[in-house]
Amino acid sequence: MTSILIIGGGGMVGQKLSHALAATPLTGPDDAVTLFDLGFAENGAPATTRVTGNVTDDALVASLVAKRPDVIFHLASIVSGEAETDFDLGWTVNGRAFWNFLETVRAEHMASGGIYRPRVVFTSSIAVFGAPYPDKIDDTFLCAPQTSYGAQKAISELMLSDFSRKGFLDGLSIRLPTICVRPGKPNKAASSFFSGIIREPLNGHEAILPVTSDVRHWHASPRAAARFLRHAGTIDLEQVGSRRALNLPGVSCTVEEQIEALREIAGNDVVALIKHQPDAAVAKIVAGWPRDFAPERAKALGFRAESNFHDIINTYIEEDLPKS
Amino acid sequence: MTSILIIGGGGMVGQKLSHALAATPLTGPDDAVTLFDLGFAENGAPATTRVTGNVTDDALVASLVAKRPDVIFHLASIVSGEAETDFDLGWTVNGRAFWNFLETVRAEHMASGGIYRPRVVFTSSIAVFGAPYPDKIDDTFLCAPQTSYGAQKAISELMLSDFSRKGFLDGLSIRLPTICVRPGKPNKAASSFFSGIIREPLNGHEAILPVTSDVRHWHASPRAAARFLRHAGTIDLEQVGSRRALNLPGVSCTVEEQIEALREIAGNDVVALIKHQPDAAVAKIVAGWPRDFAPERAKALGFRAESNFHDIINTYIEEDLPKS
Numbered sequence: 001m002t003s004i005l006i007i008g009g010g011g012m013v014g015q016k017l018s019h020a021l022a023a024t025p026l027t028g029p030d031d032a033v034t035l036f037d038l039g040f041a042e043n044g045a046p047a048t049t050r051v052t053g054n055v056t057d058d059a060l061v062a063s064l065v066a067k068r069p070d071v072i073f074h075l076a077s078i079v080s081g082e083a084e085t086d087f088d089l090g091w092t093v094n095g096r097a098f099w100n101f102l103e104t105v106r107a108e109h110m111a112s113g114g115i116y117r118p119r120v121v122f123t124s125s126i127a128v129f130g131a132p133y134p135d136k137i138d139d140t141f142l143c144a145p146q147t148s149y150g151a152q153k154a155i156s157e158l159m160l161s162d163f164s165r166k167g168f169l170d171g172l173s174i175r176l177p178t179i180c181v182r183p184g185k186p187n188k189a190a191s192s193f194f195s196g197i198i199r200e201p202l203n204g205h206e207a208i209l210p211v212t213s214d215v216r217h218w219h220a221s222p223r224a225a226a227r228f229l230r231h232a233g234t235i236d237l238e239q240v241g242s243r244r245a246l247n248l249p250g251v252s253c254t255v256e257e258q259i260e261a262l263r264e265i266a267g268n269d270v271v272a273l274i275k276h277q278p279d280a281a282v283a284k285i286v287a288g289w290p291r292d293f294a295p296e297r298a299k300a301l302g303f304r305a306e307s308n309f310h311d312i313i314n315t316y317i318e319e320d321l322p323k324s
Numbered sequence: 325m326t327s328i329l330i331i332g333g334g335g336m337v338g339q340k341l342s343h344a345l346a347a348t349p350l351t352g353p354d355d356a357v358t359l360f361d362l363g364f365a366e367n368g369a370p371a372t373t374r375v376t377g378n379v380t381d382d383a384l385v386a387s388l389v390a391k392r393p394d395v396i397f398h399l400a401s402i403v404s405g406e407a408e409t410d411f412d413l414g415w416t417v418n419g420r421a422f423w424n425f426l427e428t429v430r431a432e433h434m435a436s437g438g439i440y441r442p443r444v445v446f447t448s449s450i451a452v453f454g455a456p457y458p459d460k461i462d463d464t465f466l467c468a469p470q471t472s473y474g475a476q477k478a479i480s481e482l483m484l485s486d487f488s489r490k491g492f493l494d495g496l497s498i499r500l501p502t503i504c505v506r507p508g509k510p511n512k513a514a515s516s517f518f519s520g521i522i523r524e525p526l527n528g529h530e531a532i533l534p535v536t537s538d539v540r541h542w543h544a545s546p547r548a549a550a551r552f553l554r555h556a557g558t559i560d561l562e563q564v565g566s567r568r569a570l571n572l573p574g575v576s577c578t579v580e581e582q583i584e585a586l587r588e589i590a591g592n593d594v595v596a597l598i599k600h601q602p603d604a605a606v607a608k609i610v611a612g613w614p615r616d617f618a619p620e621r622a623k624a625l626g627f628r629a630e631s632n633f634h635d636i637i638n639t640y641i642e643e644d645l646p647k648s
Contacts, residue, residue, distance in 0.1 A: 151485065
């Protein structure tokens with residue numbers, strides 16, 4: 001029996017993970033899953049317990065850690081666009097609250113006489129990187145974030161790594177590709193349109209494309225994200241060694257290739273719903289984002305993503321497109 | 325007239341910088357230099373003002389920033405060995421206090437209506453890197469620190485960079501090589517012996533070598549460190565671009581090469597004062613440290629170090645060896 005805490009368990013990726021853990025438990029059917037988030041959808045993902053609250057509430061976080069979950073998935077964060085417009089909010093939630101969370105785990109480790117040492121899986125992001133880039137970013141390329149969100153993710157990785165090295169917990173940061181196709185509504189992430197231009201037309205709605213179609217980017221489906229997390233919750237971290245942040249596999253393609261994949265799957269009328277409406281602010285942020293990776297370490301550790309954008313669209317249609 | 329604040333101005337590098345600024349002012353003879361540190365040597369470096377206190381004293385730091393110094397050199401930190409043995413102290417001083425300092429500068433920037441935007445030069449370290457390494461570390465190699473000190477320096481760099489990007493201040497982190505030959509007494513840095521094996525014998529005292537003589541490392545003199553800092557205080561940061569952390573030039577050599585340089589300069593009797601006394605704890609830390617760099621960006625920006633270890637020893641003899 002494994003007890004699992006998912007911080008940010010009410011979000012899209014958290015729900016996908018919760019479904020994946022229900023379908024394939026880490027240990028067995030008596031695994032206990034606690035979801036913690038600001039709120040939960042009515043027909044949300046399966047869970048043993050749901051806790052509503054804010055990651056900045058140190059006492060509440062401490063009460064959850066005091067239950068000594070074996071595995072903690074930390075997915076909660078202010079998204080990139082919002083962390084850029086609200087500097088204080090981004091640093092408070094993505095910086096200070098994450099640090100306090102680590103200190104809480106350390107305190108529990110100490111209180112247990114060094115016995116409690118949970119696996120902590122942190123969802124980092126390819127936003128830790130900044131231009132200029134090589135053609136493919138390899139596993140030894142520097143973090144040079146060009147957004148506050150990226151800086152906060154890179155800092156959280158460094159902290160998680162140091163707390164792991166000291167033996168207070170056993171952490172792994174996984175740098176998720178941009179998750180595409182996100183179901184539901186657009187969010188405040190600057191990357192929201194990468195999903196919007198597929199999801200909205202498939203649902204019969206117009207979608208705004210704020211950048212030019214030659215923009216190349218790095219994608220994985222929500223299903224792949226859940227699998228990455230589940231895998232990170234169980235792999236042998238001795239194999240990972242001391243570098244506890246991993247670039248993950250994904251699909252590198254241009255917006256034009258995304259659109260052509262949509263055309264082949266859904267036809268011209270669907271593609272016609274995409275409207276090009278340049279947005280300089282979004283274009284500026286996206287211009288600094290990675291385009292392609294050579295994630296050899298993660299591949300060797302058994303992380304798997306889709307192999308092309310067609311698969312990513314088909315995953316959306318299969319898992320998330322509302323059935324008419 | 326330039327007003328300068330040196331946080332950590334009572335330390336060895338801070339004193340060297342203060343002497344360098346007295347000899348060659350940033351603007352002219354009416355430059356005002358404030359040194360801030362836990363304490364000052366009796367015959368310390370020149371300064372307009374000396375302030376005694378702790379960088380963790382937020383109110384005191386705020387009072388110094390409220391004077392709106394044009395250039396702030398931030399040199400204060402818990403050293404590597406101590407940050408490793410006292411986890412809380414390291415994170416409090418090298419992490420939390422640095423963050424609070426940046427927030428204080430930001431608050432002053434805001435209070436000034438956006439006019440106050442000081443140059444902030446932060447002394448980072450090659451401890452931000454972690455093994456395994458390429459033969460030479462280039463300017464795009466990842467930070468993967470294997471000490472808490474290294475993690476704290478890498479995190480401070482990321483924060484300084486983000487506060488700079490947002491325009492609250494104009495920051496640059498310089499990753500100093502190991503400073504050698506340090507004058508005075510051994511300190512708690514794990515790197516202390518690199519200086520000790522030169523300084524102590526030159527002063528007629530025994531020195532302990534805790535590692536094997538094939539250990540290769542990356543050095544620059546205190547004089548070079550002061551010049552790096554002074555240069556970082558004045559260069560055009562537009563040229564530096566968005567990556568605000570620089571690997572600096574230095575001298576790559578083995579302990580054996582250090583010893584042979586000492587032998588050529590001072591003779592066999594002096595070298596005979598070096599006693600090999602293996603220390604597994606020090607050897608383990610040092611094994612994870614960088615050996616050589618290709619610091620092309622810093623060279624192109626005009627940073628200069630010594631070209632060999634003989635020069636480093638001669639700098640010590642010239643500047644710091646007590647005259648008998």
